[in-house]
Amino acid sequence: MDRILNINLPINTANVHGPLTLLVSGLGFLLCFLLAILPSAYSRIKYLPLPPGASLIWGHEKAVFVGQPGSAFREWISNFGLTFRIKAAFGAPDILVLGDPIGITYLLQKKVFDYHHSAVVRPRVARLLGKGLGWIEGEEEHRRMRRLARPALTSDNIKAMSLDITEAATRVTKDLVEFVQNAGQKAEVNILDWTGKATLNIVGRVAFLHDFKAGNSKEAQDILNARKKGVSAIAQYIGFLTLMLLRRFHFLNYFPIAAIQGQGLAKRTIHVGVAKDLIQRSQTLGNEGKYQDQKDLLTRLLLAASEERITVSELYEHISTFIIAGFESTTTTVGFSVWELARHPEKQRRLREELAAFGREPTYDDLQNHAPYLEAVLKETLRLYPGLPYIERVATKADIIPLHQPVQLADGRVSHQAVIEPGQTVIIPIIAVHRQDSVWGDGDTFRPERWLESLPPQEQLCSGWGKMLAFSDGPRSCVGTHLAIFNYKVIMSSLMNSFLFEDPNVTMRLKISSSLQAWVHRDPDDPGRNELPVILVPTDN
Template identity: 25%
Template structure:
């Protein structure tokens, strides 16, 4: 019986391999990218995937060797396009109907987050975005600033107690604590109108050392920060890209399901309570937070049905909010503290500015009025962009315009690049931010004062904030960028005023993962996964 089953399975697998071989040969002979320069040494099945997965700096090395436009090989050795040309990137990001995430990225995101804003495309994305936009406006972030300040102060006090127990200074993994803080903020900010409806606030209490283990925090830690996290993420990508591998268990599948169940459980609870609050309000607005706005829109008789979200769509936004808002802001703030620990003069200058503000609970407008804090945040987002790259796929044949001509392998000059439907394009956010042609020869340096006079070339970078690609551009730009920036400023305000930060490992000892979110790691301690240890001691004005 077993041998009878093996014959059709083997035949199916052989047919699959022959089909892929035929596609590969056709691509090799006809691809419009075939004359682009690019690295060699590919694997027939993995392409350059393993090189990219093992070496976080490999694409930067290729850019230095081949220029801003080159081809690389993805899974099954398929040609892809890499470009740091800002005119090309703007074209790709603005034309969101033509350039989308593609089936592989969509499959991965949907599996974990559901059909929320990060997963959907085209008209569905436009519809969800229109409903969600009011929840991330300036008035909402202004109200949430007090939540940011409260949780930042709580983290400050926890570190202060830890330092007292360690006799004046402590080696603290700032990344793990910042992740706990941002998770607590998400839980509270998701229902920001707690004074009116206090029972609807979801408290994670991730920073409470004596509290019960936080199920969601633990699942996210294992998924994104454990020693196995990077390899499991790579395997999930391979499995999603090669459908036949779907017969095998998904790496980290149990943890994904655990995290998804917990996020859906929280979302269902909050959705039920939000509906009850809207009904109890008798038509009055119950709140201006994320869930309230969606629920009120869904229950309003003035809004047509096609502009409403189903309960499933509403629930799908909550995991998106948890993961996107939680991971990127904590990572960015950790990198900021790392950069300031290496540039002590910048740390001192920032502290002097922050201490000059006569308040322990600054408003959003007060935080945004501090010029050096703004420069530190911008420089952190440039040198240590929390998201290093993203991927787009051409949904149809297209011609991508370029700001600068390039010469192909045959010596022919082009001012555009032709791509075929299905071509995968790597959007290298971090590479654009370190491009010497844009930023100058000191592009790799963390120098906040550069923002007093940034090069004119930076005006060509597509983006919604700060002459940077950090939050992307076009219709799919990050909806929560204001939330992230003010939360980060609140954290730096509380922590830099209270502490001095020094490096805990030798210079050059901190690396980063090859995943889209560039999480810090200690190169000599890969077995510990993502971490960022710093020496932290109280700032004593009388001794400085």
């Protein structure tokens, strides 16, 4: 614009640029102001409590994203109860925050198909995972796809594959032992790099009969690197700005914005690489009549495709969904467990003694039924670090959500229900619900022993696995829960058998990058990176 003005008009553009900027800024501010105040008059849930301090532009959402995940929600829950509303960014309609366990159970178990992914979340799921089981809406379609996957992920089938799972984890642990020994008596590693290799190796082996070569194959490295780049793009502050814009301007989902499209790197890498190879290889087995000999997930999907129950395009989407979802959550959960055990030597010692008491490599039955402290460590890790820090849904129908804790309405009345109209966005703040001091007494403390003691009253707890929401709840809960739990236990057992964990004394913060992620800053000027550094010392085993 300045160049055009200089060529064609004999005026000083500097004199124009200042007022023009002020004019545009003023108009932009006015637009944001109007967007912010107009929906308030028509808020469907204006009867609910509203925390103070909302930004004119960002509403309450900046506080949710910029602070430690869950901290803002916990403060609001302490002051306003378990059910309230917050202002959305850019004047989008108010958001209902549902932290009441009875209300959460009702929504997720009884009415989840009436509450769809929001226009912010659903495109993100498609980019991150693919248009697979987590993306599909509608009860009939979702149940149809879940029936395809469930037989490959039952506890009986996982038990039958337990030796393969153990071998896949052990291969990565052996590589890690060699790496640390070559570095000397001990070494600091980013444990996420190695837990990522282990979980990807297991998922490849048991779900797709594919060897990722202990996470060292080119395709495995491509997937892991793409995942890391995608996490970094969205965890930065610009990622927050972009996501908030999506709340109001959905069309931005399709713009070439790095913080948005970077989320799809891992999925695209899988589609053009390993998914194509898997399909071609398995089609050869099908032509040879060997489908019936296999019980893995890919074979079931290929059979469905051959019978035209799913399209080839859907097949690609399901492969990327199960690979990424299969390794992402377990990668971080094992990482957070190792991190916490490094910081709590007495708890690490107790777990080590429990596993050593087997006197051999633990079997499926050992890990699932005779390692109570290992399960307690898993539950405590998931309580503090749920893979999804919150769930966001939009009501497609009018509804009345029952509540255990009454809510005081704007007119002073007290109600045990929340009245919902179609189009209402609902957020379930999982990490805040998991960490409530009013429930646990010490919500931020890593204390696995709590799971071996008397638990709080059921009405204060959720009804998902482990009385939590780490795997969600109801008919849309994680279909791979049994596999994820056993994978975790196998990898933890293998690492505990091979290493002592020591604290590197660095500061770790949590960030939201669709899922919950660790972020470490080495010094004040360091922008930080997605890692969990731990010092490993080889044992004599």
